[in-house]
Every structure is written in C-alpha cells, then in structure tokens.
Amino acid sequence: MAIHKKLSLMIPGPTPVPEKVLQALSKHPIGHRSKEFQTLVKSTTENLQWLHQTQNDVLTITGSGTAAMEAGIINTLSKGDKVICGENGKFGERWVKVAKEFGLEVIKIDSEWGTPLNPEKFKTVLKEDTKKEIKAVILTHSETSTGVINDLETISSYIAEHDKALSIVDCVTSLGACNVPVDQWKLDIVASGSQKGYMIPPGLSFISMSEKAWAATEKSNLPKFYLDLKSYRKSLLSNSNPYTPAVNLVFALDEALKMMREEGLENIFLRHNKHKLAMSNSLKALNLQLFANENHLSPSITAVKTGEIDAEEFRKAIKNNFDILLAGGQDHLKGKIFRVGHLGYVHDRDIITAISAISSTLLSLGNISAQQAGKALEVAYQYLEAN
Ligand SMILES: Cc1ncc(COP(=O)(O)O)c(C=O)c1O
Structure with missing residues (x-):
C-alpha cells in the first residue's frame, strides 16, 4: 500500500x-x-x-x-x-x-x-x-x-x-x-x-x-x-x-x-527565477505548451496547456500516484491547463520531483518517450545549476 x-x-x-x-x-x-x-x-x-x-x-x-x-x-x-x-x-x-x-x-x-x-x-x-x-x-x-x-x-x-x-x-x-x-x-x-x-x-x-x-x-x-x-x-x-x-x-x-x-532579498528572487526557468523550460522539453506569454512568466507559477489530455484527469493521476498537488485551470480553463506553483518555501528538489512526476505521467500515457523524460530533467538541472 x-x-x-x-x-x-x-x-x-x-x-x-x-x-x-x-x-x-x-x-x-x-x-x-x-x-x-x-x-x-x-x-x-x-x-x-x-x-x-x-x-x-x-x-x-x-x-x-x-x-x-x-x-x-x-x-x-x-x-x-x-x-x-x-x-x-x-x-x-x-x-x-x-x-x-x-x-x-x-x-x-x-x-x-x-x-x-x-x-x-x-x-x-x-x-x-x-x-x-x-x-x-x-x-x-x-x-x-x-x-x-x-x-x-x-x-x-x-x-x-x-x-x-x-x-x-x-x-x-x-x-x-x-x-x-x-x-x-x-x-x-x-x-x-x-x-x-x-x-x-x-x-x-x-x-x-x-x-x-x-x-x-x-x-x-x-x-x-x-x-x-x-x-x-x-x-x-x-x-x-x-x-x-x-x-x-x-x-x-x-x-x-x-x-x-x-536568505536575503536578492537570493529569494534568484531562487524563484531559477525555479521558474527550470520549470517552464523542462515542460517545453516535454512538448507541453506554456499558457502564458513567454516574456511575461510569473516567478511563482507556471501554467501549462495539456492539449488532448484532460488537465483535471492529469492532476488527479499526479495526486494519486505521487501525492503532489498541482492547481487546475479556473473558469473556461478548467480541464485545459494545469498550474505548477513554485512559490515560497520551494527547494530545487521540489522542482525536480514535480518535473519527474509530470514526465512519468506523460510517459505512462504514451505521450512522450523515455528520452524526452530524461531530456526534461537535463534541462531542469541546467537551470538549477546555473544559478
Ligand atoms: C493574485 C491573487 N490575488 C488575490 C488572491 C486572493 O487571496 P486570498 O485567497 O488570500 O483572499 C490570490 C489567491 O490565490 C491571488 O493569487
């Protein structure tokens, strides 16, 4: 169990x-x-x-x-x-x-x-x-x-x-x-x-x-x-x-x-910025499209389109299998996007874990290859390391 x-x-x-x-x-x-x-x-x-x-x-x-x-x-x-x-x-x-x-x-x-x-x-x-x-x-x-x-x-x-x-x-x-x-x-x-x-x-x-x-x-x-x-x-x-x-x-x-x-203001801002970059870029490596305009990404949250996949079902799978709670879309976006929060007390490990959970779920749905899952982690790691 x-x-x-x-x-x-x-x-x-x-x-x-x-x-x-x-x-x-x-x-x-x-x-x-x-x-x-x-x-x-x-x-x-x-x-x-x-x-x-x-x-x-x-x-x-x-x-x-x-x-x-x-x-x-x-x-x-x-x-x-x-x-x-x-x-x-x-x-x-x-x-x-x-x-x-x-x-x-x-x-x-x-x-x-x-x-x-x-x-x-x-x-x-x-x-x-x-x-x-x-x-x-x-x-x-x-x-x-x-x-x-x-x-x-x-x-x-x-x-x-x-x-x-x-x-x-x-x-x-x-x-x-x-x-x-x-x-x-x-x-x-x-x-x-x-x-x-x-x-x-x-x-x-x-x-x-x-x-x-x-x-x-x-x-x-x-x-x-x-x-x-x-x-x-x-x-x-x-x-x-x-x-x-x-x-x-x-x-x-x-x-x-x-x-x-x-921690200091500068470090807090840098941490949020690197988490934003790691999350958004690794999700793109998984063929997911960001919902927000790329030049105006919030430091706290990444919203992702799920295309053919029902975003609510996707979130449910991540919650059931990994006990990670992601946010859904609101109003007309319900079922169409999910949102990953990376705000506050968030560690590099949390980012890696969330990306892995998302990749594994996509892999189990047959939407990506194992290579892509690995690539997403590599991308995330690059951003986390660089800052
Ligand atoms: C941008 C923004 N404004 C206002 C609120 C409302 O805050 P609260 O739910 O604490 O009243 C939220 C809550 O998520 C928010 O994200």
Missing part, C-alpha cells in the same frame, strides 16, 4: 511551510495586549517594511489577501469615483467586481488571459484624463490564474506621472518572489497574503500604505468597520492591533520573516 500523507503542495497557495514556522504555530498563544506581543508586532512590522522595501506603514490584517485588497479600495475611495481596473485573469476580474460592488465607476483595461496588460493603454487613458478624475488604478502584478506577470514598474511610472491617481496593487503572488520595491516604484497601496511567498498558513494579509494613500483616507466615504485602516494605523503606534489578531500566525510570521532576512 502506498504511503499516504506525504503531501507536496505545488499550488500557488497555500504553499509549503518550513518546520521552524510550524513549530512557532504550535506554541501556546499569549495575550495580544501583552508587552511580549507588542515586541513581536514591532519586529514583524520592521521586517515587513524590509520585505516591501519601503518606509511606508505596512499593516497586518487577520484575513486573507482579498481582505487587504478590499481594505485598500474602501479606505481611499468614495462612491462614484472613477477608477481604472487592469484585467487579464481571474484576479483582475475580481477587483472589477469589488470596485463595482462599492459603486465605483470602472474603466476596464483588459487583455486576453495569458497575455500581459499593455502599459501603453494605461498611459493613454491617464494622459487623456486632463481633469484628473481618475482616482485610482487597480491591478494585479502576478496574475495567478494564468501565470502572467504584468509590467508593474512601467504602469506605476505612468500612474506617478498622472500624480492624482493612487496605485492599488495586488502583489499576492509577487511579493516575496520577485522585486517589488514599493518606494522606488512609488506604489501607494500594496496587498499580499500569508499563504504565498511568506511561507505561512493562510490567515494574515498585509497592506502597505503611502502618505498619499493615507491622505486619500480622509476623503473616503465608503462603509468600513473591521477593515478601517485608520484604526490599524492608530494601534500600530503602540505596536498593537485594533482587534484580536491571529496570535499564532504572528509567531509564524516572525519566524518566516527572520528566515527571509537570513
């Missing part, structure tokens, strides 16, 4: 959790108004600023990534405000829905799923807005549903030129995986979540707020209570939270951020 419960998470979140972080989670909770907890809030906040490369406030919310994005929107905007939403996948689509739900007037800039948003379209719409009516540009950096990374640096430079509009950015699967220098790129609001590059289970989200974003909170009239960020900012002055935070997740956060500091 096969040994079960040796699950390997190769989905784009929740991601694998290091032993040290699991141990931190299992500690007995402490009082969230205690001095000990305040010390933790202080150190995690400083380390979050390091990770975001910013002097801005970075707030921790007990809630998932969507909570942080929604908080960014409802704290800085008012009913009827005009916003641009970038949409080239499931998450971009979600921000359009959220914006409409709160009565914002949405100008959609979209692009076909699998292709990046075109920065020039943002430039044009922002330039034409001579009356400065556009209050925010809302977009997703790494579009997890398709494996595309959008050119946030260029788009944010156009937002900065507009001067009045805020940038509200979903960096849920880019922060902690590739460079997101919040101050250098003048990003006003950046949202992320614990179950991704942070290497922690789900439950915490993070939001960085620039001074321009805080100024906008003074005018915002959208309803909010739990997600009223002003109360989080006020509490942070005494290294505290307005409500009871997920104390044990904060223990975990402290440990994970220390690990990240030890």
Whole structure:
C-alpha cells in the first residue's frame, strides 16, 4: 500500500511551510495586549517594511489577501469615483467586481488571459484624463490564474506621472518572489497574503500604505468597520492591533520573516527565477505548451496547456500516484491547463520531483518517450545549476 500523507503542495497557495514556522504555530498563544506581543508586532512590522522595501506603514490584517485588497479600495475611495481596473485573469476580474460592488465607476483595461496588460493603454487613458478624475488604478502584478506577470514598474511610472491617481496593487503572488520595491516604484497601496511567498498558513494579509494613500483616507466615504485602516494605523503606534489578531500566525510570521532576512532579498528572487526557468523550460522539453506569454512568466507559477489530455484527469493521476498537488485551470480553463506553483518555501528538489512526476505521467500515457523524460530533467538541472 502506498504511503499516504506525504503531501507536496505545488499550488500557488497555500504553499509549503518550513518546520521552524510550524513549530512557532504550535506554541501556546499569549495575550495580544501583552508587552511580549507588542515586541513581536514591532519586529514583524520592521521586517515587513524590509520585505516591501519601503518606509511606508505596512499593516497586518487577520484575513486573507482579498481582505487587504478590499481594505485598500474602501479606505481611499468614495462612491462614484472613477477608477481604472487592469484585467487579464481571474484576479483582475475580481477587483472589477469589488470596485463595482462599492459603486465605483470602472474603466476596464483588459487583455486576453495569458497575455500581459499593455502599459501603453494605461498611459493613454491617464494622459487623456486632463481633469484628473481618475482616482485610482487597480491591478494585479502576478496574475495567478494564468501565470502572467504584468509590467508593474512601467504602469506605476505612468500612474506617478498622472500624480492624482493612487496605485492599488495586488502583489499576492509577487511579493516575496520577485522585486517589488514599493518606494522606488512609488506604489501607494500594496496587498499580499500569508499563504504565498511568506511561507505561512493562510490567515494574515498585509497592506502597505503611502502618505498619499493615507491622505486619500480622509476623503473616503465608503462603509468600513473591521477593515478601517485608520484604526490599524492608530494601534500600530503602540505596536498593537485594533482587534484580536491571529496570535499564532504572528509567531509564524516572525519566524518566516527572520528566515527571509537570513536568505536575503536578492537570493529569494534568484531562487524563484531559477525555479521558474527550470520549470517552464523542462515542460517545453516535454512538448507541453506554456499558457502564458513567454516574456511575461510569473516567478511563482507556471501554467501549462495539456492539449488532448484532460488537465483535471492529469492532476488527479499526479495526486494519486505521487501525492503532489498541482492547481487546475479556473473558469473556461478548467480541464485545459494545469498550474505548477513554485512559490515560497520551494527547494530545487521540489522542482525536480514535480518535473519527474509530470514526465512519468506523460510517459505512462504514451505521450512522450523515455528520452524526452530524461531530456526534461537535463534541462531542469541546467537551470538549477546555473544559478
Ligand atoms: C493574485 C491573487 N490575488 C488575490 C488572491 C486572493 O487571496 P486570498 O485567497 O488570500 O483572499 C490570490 C489567491 O490565490 C491571488 O493569487
């Protein structure tokens, strides 16, 4: 009988959790108004600023990534405000829905799923807005549903030129995986979540707020209570939270951020980049086609077309035979693609194992030769070795 419960998470979140972080989670909770907890809030906040490369406030919310994005929107905007939403996948689509739900007037800039948003379209719409009516540009950096990374640096430079509009950015699967220098790129609001590059289970989200974003909170009239960020900012002055935070997740956060500091930002980015290259190139060596545009591959996730093969059946076989969980396609892509997550606590070994499992499955289906399976591993190894 096969040994079960040796699950390997190769989905784009929740991601694998290091032993040290699991141990931190299992500690007995402490009082969230205690001095000990305040010390933790202080150190995690400083380390979050390091990770975001910013002097801005970075707030921790007990809630998932969507909570942080929604908080960014409802704290800085008012009913009827005009916003641009970038949409080239499931998450971009979600921000359009959220914006409409709160009565914002949405100008959609979209692009076909699998292709990046075109920065020039943002430039044009922002330039034409001579009356400065556009209050925010809302977009997703790494579009997890398709494996595309959008050119946030260029788009944010156009937002900065507009001067009045805020940038509200979903960096849920880019922060902690590739460079997101919040101050250098003048990003006003950046949202992320614990179950991704942070290497922690789900439950915490993070939001960085620039001074321009805080100024906008003074005018915002959208309803909010739990997600009223002003109360989080006020509490942070005494290294505290307005409500009871997920104390044990904060223990975990402290440990994970220390690990990240030890590894160093550059090394974290290099590791994700080599895993992206190893995964995408070895899958091509297996005759699989990437779903995303090759010049815009997300560092965190590789989406692959399966052609004649039912992607859901393929994923099922990999789960049953190897206990590796891959992600499926969403919406119209269900059954047509699978997605390999390589985000957070991912080791070269995980990449090799996933590629081997995919190759073996293709081999058993008669879709590739043993030589091709070997070639894919050789390709992966070259990229892993080179970095
Ligand atoms: C790009 C992106 N944005 C937002 C979210 C939503 O985050 P959560 O499920 O933590 O609310 C996800 C989750 O996968 C994501 O990948």
